[in-house]
Amino acid sequence: MRIIKAVGVLLGLVVLYVICGLMLPLIPVQAEETNEPAVIELYILTNGVHTDLVMPVKNDIMDWSAEVSFDHTLSKRTDFNYLAIGWGDKGFYLETPTWAELQPGTALRAAFWMSESALHCTFYEKMTVGDDCRKIMLTETQYRNLVAFIKDKFDRDAAGKPVFIETEAVYGRNDVFYDAKGSYSFLYTCNTWTNDGLKVAGQKAALWTPTDFGIFRHYR
Secondary structure (H helix, E strand, C coil): HHHHHHHHHHHHHHHHHHHHHHHHHEECCCCCCCCCCCCCEEEEEEECCCCCHHHECECCCCCHHCCCCCCCCCCCCCCCEEEEEEEEEHHHHHHHCHHHHCCCHHHHHHCHHHHHHHEEEEEEECCCCEECCCEEEHHHHHHHHHHHHCCCCEEEEECEEECCCCCCCCCCCCEEEEEECCCCCCCCCCHHHHHHHHHHHCCHHHHHHHHCCCHHHHCC
């Protein structure tokens, strides 16, 4: 009887989570009103599951190459214009190159706060707006707030430098991983982090979302 009750409670929690995951993203957080001109590009990029925030590699406010070293990539190129940053579960990033290779243990640890997190950083020459990529413009103040939000997520060494993860599990020649603060869970996913970044930057967002759809539905 106890087992049946436990299973019933578990199924009820799963159903509640699914309902919240579908309904709460429908509740919008409106963009802040400002008289400051919007002059800095920001892109929201998705691979269909995971979202990144994409910014200029360098402008007068922030030089991301000082945080995310070109030398840490396989290509070591220095001629990129944009940097995409996404936060997520370290096990997913490094041990699951495709969904077909997802192991139950990796998923369990990620869902229940039992693993570390990482920042995945990818350099791009250009961004193309489409179904998987949306462009918005930020004021300098909004961008400064976003930069502070992202920089605070990096784990740092004694010298204050982001902790580089030396691994062969990169996705291409222009990406790199760094250790990050916080734990991924079913309540705080990669997309929840991206959504929070948009809120910090004063942009449209979902009240809460675990999925990329919860973000992109506000940028149709």
